[in-house]
Amino acid sequence: MLSQTIATCQSETWQSALANAFTKLDTLLDSLGLDRHDIEDLDPSPDGFRLLVPRGFAGLMRHGDPMDPLLRQVLPLRIERNRVEGFVADPVGDGSADRGNGLLQKYRGRALLMATGACAIHCRYCFRRHFPYASLPARGTGHQAAIAQIAEDASLSEVILSGGDPLMLDDGPLRRLLSPLDTIPHLRRLRIHTRLPIVLPERITEELCRMLTGLGLQTIMVIHANHPHELGPQAERALRRLTRAGVTLLNQSVLLKDINDDPEVLERLSERLFENGVLPYYVHQLDRVEGAAHFSVTDEEAKRLMDCLRQRLPGYLVPRLVREIPGEGSKTPID
Ligand SMILES: *Cc1c(COP(=O)(O)O)cnc(C)c1O
Numbered sequence: 001m002l003s004q005t006i007a008t009c010q011s012e013t014w015q016s017a018l019a020n021a022f023t024k025l026d027t028l029l030d031s032l033g034l035d036r037h038d039i040e041d042l043d044p045s046p047d048g049f050r051l052l053v054p055r056g057f058a059g060l061m062r063h064g065d066p067m068d069p070l071l072r073q074v075l076p077l078r079i080e081r082n083r084v085e086g087f088v089a090d091p092v093g094d095g096s097a098d099r100g101n102g103l104l105q106k107y108r109g110r111a112l113l114m115a116t117g118a119c120a121i122h123c124r125y126c127f128r129r130h131f132p133y134a135s136l137p138a139r140g141t142g143h144q145a146a147i148a149q150i151a152e153d154a155s156l157s158e159v160i161l162s163g164g165d166p167l168m169l170d171d172g173p174l175r176r177l178l179s180p181l182d183t184i185p186h187l188r189r190l191r192i193h194t195r196l197p198i199v200l201p202e203r204i205t206e207e208l209c210r211m212l213t214g215l216g217l218q219t220i221m222v223i224h225a226n227h228p229h230e231l232g233p234q235a236e237r238a239l240r241r242l243t244r245a246g247v248t249l250l251n252q253s254v255l256l257k258d259i260n261d262d263p264e265v266l267e268r269l270s271e272r273l274f275e276n277g278v279l280p281y282y283v284h285q286l287d288r289v290e291g292a293a294h295f296s297v298t299d300e301e302a303k304r305l306m307d308c309l310r311q312r313l314p315g316y317l318v319p320r321l322v323r324e325i326p327g328e329g330s331k332t333p334i335d
């Protein structure tokens, strides 16, 4: 009874943090001591991909700085409306890797399940910003067909929960997804791709950690942080909880112009991650999605940055620079 009450309180906490997220430009800017005139090229009413920023994440932004690297990740700009050659709606070939029922498979042994279309934050560079999420099974239901498909395919050893953000599912629907996966004999690993430990750390409740610890599958969480400032005290607490729960933590970032295309920033990011038990895994060259061209960094510049990092950091703190090329059997290394 008591533990149930506690669980309910905790889940209300992350859900209310989500409900209180900034969705209005002016209130976000106001909280930072900025107004519309401080920001060049602002798009006050972006169509399709609206503004969404949890208050805790906004609290990590520098007050009064229109160029803050966290703010620039979420700020809608008019330049997104420019059509740039080579930047398309489905840059990573999701359409052709679709096995139906929210299941994507591109690589041997690993299937990716789009657990939900929802996210707690809207990142302007997101490669899924045009993804037809509406065609996914409704929130938390309808994964039975995908689970059956995974159970029938003995060539799969790993399931990757992605989205959207899979931890946007409530504990109930998440358990109804994880429990049957945990009984499939040919599966060895469960991987969860999520930005919530960073952008909505309230989601990492003791209840969630218990659920993950209870799995027979080895559990890997690949978080997503692009800048050292994203690792605030609440995120640190969430990561410590996950480590204690026996989850292996990796990070992927996206290389973003004027946000983290700087060796100092990337070095500090790797160090901050490792201080919190997270190993840097990938740094992605931007997927060429319509509306995100202004974030792109050239391959030459990206390679130069990686050379700097290799000279500054131990090898285990240097992430792999990769790009996703439709039709390839793995992410493609750029070095
Ligand atoms: C990126 C990706 C994976 C995971 O690739 P790893 O190199 O194992 O991290 C799996 N499936 C799909 C569809 C992907 O896009």
Ligand code: SF4
Pocket (backbone or CB within 6 Å): 119, 120, 121, 122, 123, 125, 126, 127, 128, 163, 164, 165, 195, 224
């Ligand atoms: S959290 Fe990930 S999936 Fe969601 S908008 Fe950001 S980059 Fe895209």
